[in-house]
Amino acid sequence: MFKFAAEKIEIEPLKKSLEDDRAGAVVCFEGIVRNHNEGKAVVALEYEAYETLGVTEAEKILAEASTNFGILNAVCVHRVGELKVGDMAVFVAVCSAHRHEAYQASRYIIDEIKTRLPIWKKETYAGGSSSWVNCQHLNNAAACHSEASHGHK
Amino acid sequence: MEIAVNKGAEKDMVTVNVTVRYFAILRDQRGAASEQLSTEAASLSELYDSLATTHGFSLKQDQLRVAVNDSFVDWREQLSEGAQVVFIPPVAGG
Numbered sequence: 478m479f480k481f482a483a484e485k486i487e488i489e490p491l492k493k494s495l496e497d498d499r500a501g502a503v504v505c506f507e508g509i510v511r512n513h514n515e516g517k518a519v520v521a522l523e524y525e526a527y528e529t530l531g532v533t534e535a536e537k538i539l540a541e542a543s544t545n546f547g548i549l550n551a552v553c554v555h556r557v558g559e560l561k562v563g564d565m566a567v568f569v570a571v572c573s574a575h576r577h578e579a580y581q582a583s584r585y586i587i588d589e590i591k592t593r594l595p596i597w598k599k600e601t602y603a604g605g606s607s608s609w610v611n612c613q614h615l616n617n618a619a620a621c622h623s624e625a626s627h628g629h630k
Numbered sequence: 631m632e633i634a635v636n637k638g639a640e641k642d643m644v645t646v647n648v649t650v651r652y653f654a655i656l657r658d659q660r661g662a663a664s665e666q667l668s669t670e671a672a673s674l675s676e677l678y679d680s681l682a683t684t685h686g687f688s689l690k691q692d693q694l695r696v697a698v699n700d701s702f703v704d705w706r707e708q709l710s711e712g713a714q715v716v717f718i719p720p721v722a723g724g
Binding site for chain 2: 508524525526527529530533534555566567587590591592593594595596597598599609610611612
């Protein structure tokens with residue numbers, strides 16, 4: 478199950494939805510808004526999504542994780558709207574019989590979400606300027622697709 | 631001197647009505663979240679180039695992906711009447 482959320486992500490109901498007597502492992506990942514990116518002090522950010530395509534693509538990613546790693550179930554929620562430093566931006570939970578495949582699937586899901594879902598992030602910096610992340614390197618298309626300078630929050 | 635007239639090309643010109651939705655930096659640069667327009671563009675690629683010129687979009691086509699009616703498609707695809715087109719800037723989720 479994947480969905481976008483305009484409000485704070487409540488993780489307990491999501492974990493509850495994964496309860497399964499066959500599961501010996503649940504791996505949860507929380508992506509949090511950090512206070513800096515590429516050397517700039519970030520004070521707030523806004524996520525915007527093309528939700529219909531985003532949900533379809535995310536469900537594909539979850540199905541791929543299920544097929545590739547043999548997990549029992551996975552859920553993911555991604556925030557949209559305005560977030561502050563410390564807020565949870567994305568939550569991924571995976572359950573499986575054993576921990577190995579749950580860790581693998583969790584990593585796969587968050588990595589694919591970051592590169593494939595139509596979600597955009599506008600950061601506001603200390604001083605008041607703002608920019609759409611990954612869209613500013615106007616003369617270098619390669620840089621725009623690079624993940625290298627964007628470690629996870 | 632003969633004047634070449636490319637009748638074939640003119641005959642192929644078809645006007646279609648499409649809706650274009652804009653997100654993120656493209657919405658900011660367009661100043662609108664969507665627009666309906668009539669276009670003779672032969673492909674999605676041509677449509678983007680024409681809109682980018684008109685509105686001064688900073689992103690080049692090879693930085694974008696494109697979707698029609700909520701599915702990713704190829705830039706070479708032709709436009710169909712009533713299509714909803716979305717140009718997708720470099721993403722930054724997660």
